[in-house]
Amino acid sequence: MSAFFELRTYKIFPGKMKEWLNYMEKTIIPFQVGKGMVIHGSFTLDQDKETYIWIRRFENKDHKEKLYNDVYKSDVWVNEIGPKVATLIDRDAIIVKNLKSTKLSIMK
Numbered sequence: 001m002s003a004f005f006e007l008r009t010y011k012i013f014p015g016k017m018k019e020w021l022n023y024m025e026k027t028i029i030p031f032q033v034g035k036g037m038v039i040h041g042s043f044t045l046d047q048d049k050e051t052y053i054w055i056r057r058f059e060n061k062d063h064k065e066k067l068y069n070d071v072y073k074s075d076v077w078v079n080e081i082g083p084k085v086a087t088l089i090d091r092d093a094i095i096v097k098n099l100k101s102t103k104l105s106i107m108k
Helices: 017-034 061-072 075-085
Strands: 004-011 038-045 048-058 095-099
Touching: 017 038, 017 048, 017 075, 048 061, 061 075
Parallel strands: none
Antiparallel strands: 004 048, 004 095, 038 048
């Protein structure tokens, strides 16, 4: 598999969206970018105050696996970020889909 995107959809606990967005933008995204993640977008839905969506890009499956290990097995994630995330999102409701760009897509 060549380069692809990962579309992640989260259900944020009621009343926690503002706190979630603050944590994503000030802690999670900078941490992941520092580990090499390429994040193409971060979104909320106007009509739904509990849904958060973001898109990351990977060169291939091996690249994704390496970055997942670098991020999610790090001491910072395991001991600090991960436990905080568990207070803000319903991890059982996470939806992850891999996307491949079509020929005319601007996102490559």
